[in-house]
Amino acid sequence: MADKKSFSKKIQTVIVSLAVVAVAAGSVAYGIHFVMKNEGIYEIEEYTQSNTYVIPFGKEKAADWQLLLQYDHENVCTVCEYMNTVTGKLSDPNTAKVNIKRKLSVPDSSVVCGDDAFARDFKAASGNICGNILKTYFPDSKGKFGEASAQALPAFNLKNRDIKYAVVADAMQTEDEFSALLPAGFSVVSDDEYNQAADKTKLVKKSDVDAFLKKFEDDADRECYHVLISVPGGSLDEIMNGRVSDTFGIAMDYGIFQLIKNDIMAETGIDASVTCNELKIEAEINRLNDNIKSITYSGNYTVKADLNFFGKLEKYGEKQISFDVDSSVSYDAVFAGLQLSEQVLYIEKGDEKEIPCEFNTEDDAENTVYTWESENPELVSVTENGYVTGEEYTDTPVKLFGHAEYLGKSYDVVCLVYVIKPVKNITLNEKELSLKTGETHQLTYVLDPEDATIKDAYWFTTDDNVVSVDDNGVVTAVGAGSACVIAVSKNENFKSTCTVTVE
Secondary structure (H helix, E strand, O other), X not given: OHHHHHHHHHHHHHHHHOOHHHHHOOOXXXXXXXXXXXXXXXXXXXXXXXXXXXXXXXXXXXXXXXXEXXXXXXXXXXXXHHHHHHHHHHOOOOOEEEEEEEEEEOOHHHOEEOOHHHHHHHHHHHHHHHHHHHHHHOOOXXXXXXXXXXXXXXXXXXXXXXXXXXXXXXXXXXXXXXXXOOOOOOEEEOHXXXXXXXXXXXXXXXXXXXXXXXXXXXXXXXXXXXXXXXXXXXXXXXXXXXXXXXXXXXXXXXXXXXXHHXXXXXXXXXXXXXXXXXEEEEEEEEOXXXXXXXEEEEEEEEEEEEEEEOHHXXXXXXXXXEEEEEEEEEXXXXXXXXXXXXXXXXXXXXXXXEOOXXXXXXXXXXXXXXXXXEOOOOOEEEOOOOEEEEOOOOOOOEEEEEEEEEOOEEEEEEEEEEXXXXXXXXXXXXXXXXXXXXXXXXXXXXXXXXXXXXXXXXXXXXXXXOEEEOOOOEEEEOOOEEEEEEEEEOOOOOEEEEEEEEO
């Protein structure tokens, strides 16, 4: 019985160890920074590598989606070139640190073996074995400012032709919106259809779409750009060398698999193949400061193995087994720097308020000293440690400059301050309005007090199929029904509503 237990433990370790090659995918690549700016996307007719796609925020979609990204209003580059350029932002440990966490699993449904008892034992043990592999070879890593990462972080080396599809968005609600961004001929299918398809070249799993859409539910404030990049797989031999291997860190961890394999070769012969089904990159980028919040490299692999036992285990003969491995590695980035929770402050004359700012390092922020200065102390004064006083009314913002030094680097931030007479209420000139389709009407509002410093308001409609409203309060009847037009004061967010009925 002891010999059988030893056999079971050793063989299961052998089989799952084949997955280390799969686990290695993405283990050392660390980041993509991919930021879309409303003004920064342009159609370039001569651009022919059309298998990388981006969302043109605020612009009409190009007919063929042949788009390039322009950043900093100067440098034009492809998406992959841009990603390769900005990954360097995480390479300086004095300005950024990266926390690394890996996951590894073998789905029970993927295990296929002619020996039901062996398959059952393998499923039961795979969770512990995967955990041991991660603990031994890929432990979680917590970065620290000022210290280089324990793992090498290669650059992002993919080219457009390496990518199956890429989707980037700051807002998305439906599968149709996702599908509209895919290359021509691509379609979203159920996971079962995807898994059974012989040719997956132009297929996208519905579960991937659903997971991508879920990110926007969790980011209701549209704080981040969300990125999904799919890279086609292939046999391990096909992707072991080259840009994909470099970016996902596959080749350099292949030696770990060899170490585990050699450890048991005295009693077992192994003929195995590892096929990469698909690789994915998912990222979140903060829209305010263009810093990566997190990025995950993941892969799905199929391992097929023929085992031939000899020596003490010769009586067990030959075994065949195949299974899938899901692996991922996530990099959560923290950037040092001054961070404002509010970019603009409104303060009344004579009042004092602390600037909502902190120096973000997570570990030793209390040892960092930063100072503040005002561009016009006669209107807005500020102490060195960030307490603001409104001295005189101003309808234009006064800039306050924050400065900090940390690990030999300088960090600066600007806070805008208005000294105001605040809004106490807003009232529309009409509470009810009846219009015929196509008619227009001007709504106006009165603020209390009338001499409030900030006099502007936002305009909204509850149903733009019934009525629309422009930034000046001009209402247009669109279709039959009833809807509300709402004016909201830019200061203090008071609101007033007019019910519009369209015949």
